[in-house]
Amino acid sequence: MSGLKNEFENFLKSNLIKAKSYHPYYEKALNYMLSNGGKYFRSQLLLGVVKALNEEKLKDAFRVALAIEMIHTYSLIHDDLPIMDDSDLRRGVLTTHKKFDEVTALLVGDALNSQAFYEISNANLTDTIKVKCSQTLSKSACDMVLGQALDCYFEKKKLNLDELIFLHNHKTGALIAASFKMGAIIAGLDDKKCDEFYKIGVDLGLLFQINDDIIDAVKTEEEAGKPTNHDEVKNSFVNLLGVSKSREFRDDLANKILNQVDDLKIKELLNFLIQKYLKG
Numbered sequence: 001m002s003g004l005k006n007e008f009e010n011f012l013k014s015n016l017i018k019a020k021s022y023h024p025y026y027e028k029a030l031n032y033m034l035s036n037g038g039k040y041f042r043s044q045l046l047l048g049v050v051k052a053l054n055e056e057k058l059k060d061a062f063r064v065a066l067a068i069e070m071i072h073t074y075s076l077i078h079d080d081l082p083i084m085d086d087s088d089l090r091r092g093v094l095t096t097h098k099k100f101d102e103v104t105a106l107l108v109g110d111a112l113n114s115q116a117f118y119e120i121s122n123a124n125l126t127d128t129i130k131v132k133c134s135q136t137l138s139k140s141a142c143d144m145v146l147g148q149a150l151d152c153y154f155e156k157k158k159l160n161l162d163e164l165i166f167l168h169n170h171k172t173g174a175l176i177a178a179s180f181k182m183g184a185i186i187a188g189l190d191d192k193k194c195d196e197f198y199k200i201g202v203d204l205g206l207l208f209q210i211n212d213d214i215i216d217a218v219k220t221e222e223e224a225g226k227p228t229n230h231d232e233v234k235n236s237f238v239n240l241l242g243v244s245k246s247r248e249f250r251d252d253l254a255n256k257i258l259n260q261v262d263d264l265k266i267k268e269l270l271n272f273l274i275q276k277y278l279k280g
Contacts, residue, residue: 042179049183052265063123067116074112140178147171159235173205210250211278213237
């Protein structure tokens with residue numbers, strides 16, 4: 001399973017965005033955060049599903065995996081801006097607006113958002129699959145923005161657990177659910193099964209967020225590769241439940257996810273990703 005991350009990174013390096021002009025650093029900025037490490041969790045999830053269910057489609061899935069990483073990266077770049085989280089560090093390096101400037105960071109995020117759908121349109125897949133992937137990704141990206149809007153508006157205003165789950169099912173869960181579902185779409189599963197994958201993916205996204213909240217509370221900036229102890233005024237699971245109960249919630253949710261999956265190869269994929277990335 002771990003080989004998929006290396007394969008994706010190699011694909012990314014071979015398909016960096018081109019934007020030739022007389023701007024001194026715009027093209028570099030476009031690729032800066034996209035290619036600067038990270039878990040590539042969403043692309044691994046999508047590619048892992050395709051490999052498990054229809055491996056002959058794997059090479060054709062990389063461009064869609066790249067698209068979802070572009071959407072995710074644009075959201076991080078905008079999230080780090082002073083008008084939102086005002087973060088200096090992301091993935092162990094300076095954030096885009098710190099490395100370059102705020103205007104460039106804003107525009108890079110805009111461009112990545114658009115480029116993602118260009119990548120899907122150029123994938124070596126049937127038109128039906130490309131449309132379904134575009135529909136899934138665009139809807140999930142809009143849901144992600146709704147989650148971010150809720151997160152920003154209700155900062156310093158305490159939410160209850162159901163409200164917090166709703167927020168993060170959108171802000172974090174939507175793109176992870178889209179990754180899981182698009183893998184199923186590319187693999188050729190029917191619509192009903194793809195929708196089931198999406199629902200499981202929402203839970204997986206919630207698991208990701210709970211773990212991220214725990215990391216923020218217990219790890220140093222160097223260990224996390226981004227600012228920690230940064231969520232004191234935010235609606236986080238740790239702020240609402242405490243570290244211990246958040247860990248219990250996370251572990252119960254992980255078991256629920258694995259129990260929902262029938263296919264042994266998909267269960268193996270999810271267990272690998274959970275153990276590697278979601279046990280902080």
